[in-house]
Amino acid sequence: MLYAYTAVITESDGIFYAKVPDIDGCITTGNSLPEAISLITDALNLCLVGLEDEDICPKPPTSQADIPHTPDDILTIIQADTILYRARTDTKAVRKNVSLPAWMAGLADKRGINCSKVLQDALLTVLS
Known part of the structure; x- marks a missing residue:
């Protein structure tokens, strides 16, 4: 399945905290912005695969305008492809x-x- 959600990335003391507010538990940290984006993409795919496996329909994405954030936060669209993710990670x-x-x-x-x-x-x- 293909999905697109907004991630909120906050930088503090050189650490980039990333979360997808629409998906409970979808959080990570990185040492740079590119690393945080890569890690939150992986985390989103993993969370969505877990939801699919439990037959739980994920919450629909919230409009960026409605996502709570501070002016310093970075909002970015993260795309997830759970079929591709499964093909890359579940090789049994x-x-x-x-x-x-x-x-x-x-x-x-x-x-x-x-x-x-x-x-x-x-x-x-x-x-x-």
């Missing part, structure tokens, strides 16, 4: 048996086609 393989017509399996073998890879690619396309 699970065995699934698939039935194919004999002619199809034979032709795939003759052509050196990896059926597992084809199925993964097809599922990724359908799930995205």
